[in-house]
Amino acid sequence: MDLFLQTLINGILIGGILICLTIGFQLTFGVLHVIDFAVGGWTMLGGYAAYWLVTLAGIDPFISIFLVFTLFLVIGRGLGPLIYRVRTSRYARPDLMALAFTFGIFLFMRGGALWLWSYNSRSVESVLSGQFLTLGPVTIPLLRLSAFIMALLFSLGLFIMLYRSRFGMAVRALAQNHDHAGLMGVDVKRVSAWVYGIYTGLTASAGVLIATIYSVNPTVGIRYTLFAFFVAVLAGLGSVGGVLVAGLALGLLEAYVATYIGARYSLLIVFGALYLTLLVAPKGVLGRGI
Amino acid sequence: MASEPVQVRKIVVRALVIIACIVALSVLPAFVDSYTLRIATGALMWAGLACAWNIVGGYAGYISFGHSAFFGIGAYTTAILMQSGIGASFFTTLLPAILLSIAVAIAIGFPTMRLRGAYFAIATWAFAEMLLQLATVLDITGGTAGLSLPAYLNEFFFYYTMLVTAAASFIGVWWLIDRSRFGFRIKALRDDEPAAESLGIRTNLIKVQAFALSAAITALFGSIYAYWTTYIDPHSVMGPQITDQMVVMVLLGGLGTVWGPALGGVLLWVTNRYIWSTFGDTVVYLPILGVIIALVVLFLPNGLISLLVGRRRGRELIAKILSKF
Numbered sequence: 001m002d003l004f005l006q007t008l009i010n011g012i013l014i015g016g017i018l019i020c021l022t023i024g025f026q027l028t029f030g031v032l033h034v035i036d037f038a039v040g041g042w043t044m045l046g047g048y049a050a051y052w053l054v055t056l057a058g059i060d061p062f063i064s065i066f067l068v069f070t071l072f073l074v075i076g077r078g079l080g081p082l083i084y085r086v087r088t089s090r091y092a093r094p095d096l097m098a099l100a101f102t103f104g105i106f107l108f109m110r111g112g113a114l115w116l117w118s119y120n121s122r123s124v125e126s127v128l129s130g131q132f133l134t135l136g137p138v139t140i141p142l143l144r145l146s147a148f149i150m151a152l153l154f155s156l157g158l159f160i161m162l163y164r165s166r167f168g169m170a171v172r173a174l175a176q177n178h179d180h181a182g183l184m185g186v187d188v189k190r191v192s193a194w195v196y197g198i199y200t201g202l203t204a205s206a207g208v209l210i211a212t213i214y215s216v217n218p219t220v221g222i223r224y225t226l227f228a229f230f231v232a233v234l235a236g237l238g239s240v241g242g243v244l245v246a247g248l249a250l251g252l253l254e255a256y257v258a259t260y261i262g263a264r265y266s267l268l269i270v271f272g273a274l275y276l277t278l279l280v281a282p283k284g285v286l287g288r289g290i
Numbered sequence: 291m292a293s294e295p296v297q298v299r300k301i302v303v304r305a306l307v308i309i310a311c312i313v314a315l316s317v318l319p320a321f322v323d324s325y326t327l328r329i330a331t332g333a334l335m336w337a338g339l340a341c342a343w344n345i346v347g348g349y350a351g352y353i354s355f356g357h358s359a360f361f362g363i364g365a366y367t368t369a370i371l372m373q374s375g376i377g378a379s380f381f382t383t384l385l386p387a388i389l390l391s392i393a394v395a396i397a398i399g400f401p402t403m404r405l406r407g408a409y410f411a412i413a414t415w416a417f418a419e420m421l422l423q424l425a426t427v428l429d430i431t432g433g434t435a436g437l438s439l440p441a442y443l444n445e446f447f448f449y450y451t452m453l454v455t456a457a458a459s460f461i462g463v464w465w466l467i468d469r470s471r472f473g474f475r476i477k478a479l480r481d482d483e484p485a486a487e488s489l490g491i492r493t494n495l496i497k498v499q500a501f502a503l504s505a506a507i508t509a510l511f512g513s514i515y516a517y518w519t520t521y522i523d524p525h526s527v528m529g530p531q532i533t534d535q536m537v538v539m540v541l542l543g544g545l546g547t548v549w550g551p552a553l554g555g556v557l558l559w560v561t562n563r564y565i566w567s568t569f570g571d572t573v574v575y576l577p578i579l580g581v582i583i584a585l586v587v588l589f590l591p592n593g594l595i596s597l598l599v600g601r602r603r604g605r606e607l608i609a610k611i612l613s614k615f
Contacts, residue, residue, distance in 0.1 A: 035408040035411070035412070082588070085588070086587055086588065089591075093351060095407050095408065096351070096353050096407060097587050097591060099353060099407075099408060099411060100353070100537070100541055100583060100587050101583070101584055101587040101588070103355075103537065103583060104538075104579075104580045104581070104582070104583025104584040104587065105580060105584060106580070107534060107538075107576055107577070107579050107580035107583065108576075108577045108579075108580025108581055108584070109580070110576060110580075111573065111574070111575070111576020111577035111578070111579065111580055112576075112577040112580075114573045114576060115573045115574050115576070115577060222419070222530060226415070226416065226419060229412050229415075229416070230416075233409075233412065237408075237409075264426075264427060265427065267419070267423045268420060268423040268424060268427065271416045271417075271419045271420040271423060272420050274412075274416045275413060275416045275417055275420060278402070278405060278409060278412065278413045278416070279401045279402070279413070282404070282405050282409050
């Protein structure tokens with residue numbers, strides 16, 4: 001029973017970070033209709049940014065996460081117009097072209113990171129590393145708890161932005177209909193670019209938290225792209241609210257598989273579950289829309 | 291009927307070019323050293339793989355990110371059957387490899403090909419990753435340690451095997467797509483699936499047939515590759531880099547064209563080997579691939595082949611480049 005409870009806590013804590021990882025991705029799909037293969041790439045680069053900030057400048061990841069967010073917000077804002085251009089081009093299949101484009105970006109990130117930093121895993125040290133909180137039978141690493149809270153704060157920030165600001169209203173209008181939003185005076189191109197920036201910022205921040213809990217190396221990207229896909233598909237592509245449930249579901253699934261079946265089977269089972277979800281309920285199980 | 295002589299002349303010229311290519315490729319081993327021959331063998335393999343991917347990606351319009359799974363199925367079937375316990379000869383392993391890949395393609399094709407666009411891409415990717423994980427935990431595949439095959443060190447054998455397989459794939463695809471009803475059906479469903487279905491085309495069947503054909507060719511190359519390199523492990527034959535290259539080669543050459551994949555495959559593989567021999571490793575190749583995809587999507591969505599055929603601007607550009615030499 002203690003093991004069961006401990007696994008439950010671990011799963012929920014990881015689930016919170018998966019929420020932060022996927023929520024921006026969902027927003028991008030809802031607004032730009034782009035499936036971004038580079039989610040894992042942004043996660044990985046966020047982790048490296050935190051690593052260099054703590055190694056070179058000694059900034060704790062829980063502080064540097066804000067710097068990383070800002071940095072990637074700017075990078076994503078710069079890249080956004082290109083994504084928009086590909087997505088709205090007059091090629092035969094703009095959706096597939098956008099998929100191929102982000103696939104290219106992802107390959108560039110993964111290859112660039114391998115080239116610059118080789119295969120070595122690097123761990124990001126925080127002052128909270130190695131401290132524990134004991135509550136009866138369960139032990140909670142303080143690091144994971146803080147990362148969980150941080151991830152939820154970022155996600156909450158996104159919700160406040162979406163539902164309590166004029167910009168958020170423009171974003172929701174775009175998600176409903178590009179043409180109509182444009183007619184109502186929304187600058188479609190600019191808002192789309194900012195949405196892409198917010199997405200890259202959020203994903204890189206999730207990457208900081210992931211790198212602090214585990215470690216980072218250039219090949220982790222694929223794994224997190226698939227995790228983000230899994231959460232997104234389970235929630236229904238484009239559904240931002242559904243991510244809250246789906247993220248926790250994946251966190252729990254991974255934790256229980258790792259504890260009771262064996263860690264080396266966890267990826268196999270997660271991918272198998274993703275595949276089955278796609279076959280059984282390709283439109284997601286938790287509804288759709290922003 | 292004024293255009294008839296022009297048509298005939300076009301066909302004759304095309305046939306002459308193809309015959310010249312085949313003759314040149316068949317006598318090539320007599321003139322080059324074994325290092326260059328290995329590069330040429332690899333180039334033929336990648337051209338053939340790109341051709342196989344193009345059947346699903348280019349003609350059916352379904353982007354598959356899971357073709358490394360079929361390459362791995364071919365490679366592992368050959369490797370497992372050639373282990374000393376069973377000791378099958380190389381050619382007898384090809385049939386089981388092809389049949390197994392077709393069976394898997396049909397089994398996953400029927401459910402996944404109902405999914406559109408991005409969902410299909412994600413599903414095939416998840417499937418390939420699942421198979422990669424499976425290969426690392428199973429005993430029969432040797433796990434992460436991989437499998438060794440009996441070595442057969444005859445470069446000419448592998449060159450000609452690859453040449454025959456690649457040529458057969460290209461001619462077969464050209465005939466199926468440009469000359470048969472199957473080709474019209476598959477292009478119709480790519481352009482507008484509901485419309486094709488309403489005309490009485492059994493789209494699900496056609497898609498799965500295309501997927502199975504593509505998988506079989508990919509597995510065949512996987513088998514030959516395993517025997518050629520004599521050692522395989524999960525990441526070398528099922529890793530995502532296999533799919534990455536196939537996708538990029540087709541995009542670069544020209545999606546949905548017969549000869550585009552050949553152009554993209556040969557060009558990228560030679561670039562890969564050149565970088566490998568200059569820098570000592572191929573890590574820098576990955577970011578270059580990424581930049582190539584992004585640039586092709588942005589500026590040349592129809593691929594390099596669109597510069598060569600059917601576009602006046604492209605011909606003028608090439609003439610301008612050639613006039614500088």
